[in-house]
Amino acid sequence: MPKRIPRIGIGGPVGSGKSMLIEKIVPVLAKRGYRICVISNDVISKEDANRIRKNLATEQGLLPENMVIGIATGGCPHTAIREDPSMNLALIEEIEQEHTELDLIILESGGDNVMTTFSPALADYFIYIVDVSGGDKYPRKGGLGIESCDLLVINKIDLAGLINADLSVMDRDAKTLRKGKPHVFVNCKNDTGIEQVVSHIVEDLLFEELPKAHYT
Template sequence: MIKIGILGPVGSGKTSLIEFLAKEFTKRGLKVGIITNDVVSNADAMRVYEDLVVKEKIIPKENLVGIVTGGCPHTAIREDPSLNLRAIDNLIKKSGDLDVVLIESGGDNVMSTFSPLLADYTIYVLDTSAGDKYPGKGGLGISESDLLVVNKIDLAPYVNANLNKMRKDAEIVRKGKPTVFVSLKTGEGLQELMEILMEDLKVVGLLGS
């Protein structure tokens, strides 16, 4: 079973990425479970439920768990991931063996990371419209994640975000680790995202060839 942790600032597109990945993995015949973390509500879990369970019937309802952390979102994925580890155990008890579990963190700053006990592979999501300074700011989330996804590139012209600057800064900060620029709304860059992700998972032995 592959555990993929997805984190990033509020509004960056983590839930949209979760939904996209769930569809793509399901197309490949993989059985997917989803866990969402939020501080005060189950809003993200409800959105996933409406989209993937009710409308598109991508996953059954027992494959989705929403966690309300009630405190710092970092703690539940890094310092004390016990809530999420129990949620994974419960998913397996209800759903049987899963191939992929997608774990969405609550809104995070650039220093947030997943505990290696919780995630085998991590994806950090940035929002282009938040400014082109973010990749250069560094921080553990940006520099150490296995894959950096820069989302909403379709908005770059409207917020004067320089995508070339973001690419160069990401290359420097991440020291060769992959970065992909996408729009989860228009679909631009998503094929490249899946190619990088699937190859990475094969290379580290988390997915068969």
């Protein structure tokens, strides 16, 4: 029986920065020695997977090209990660049999609404990412994603001033709503908060600072 490779599920509204967060955390994790596979779910296209592969595999050589896989789910994004995750689970089963060397699988959900969650059968650690451009009423308005995720990422803080989003309000409301579970303010454009996100992943999911070997 192949080992279960730890899995992170990343969900959030359309355009909140799910793919870019992956493009930022993978280099940090890969440089620490973790061997990673990325599965990017999209409703119709495989555009995100192609972009992530080009950036992380082709240009940076941080993982093999075949370790970035696109799934065009064809239906509601949350169906493919919660109600019927069979497409993702079948793919993961194949990966777990053929790539026992892997330390981590990162799953990106297609962009969705505030009720996004991953089936526990699919993801062991759930990152929900919103961006400030929806206004500082998020995270106060809640929703399953914001409330139930293991780590809430509040992205695009560089844009806060442009839309009068008060980060201290978001900080206060995230603390209240999430009852102390962690959140991190991030700017994917200049890497603010990325190390913090990686620290949470290592401390809460991977449990080891320096694993065995590098891919290359």
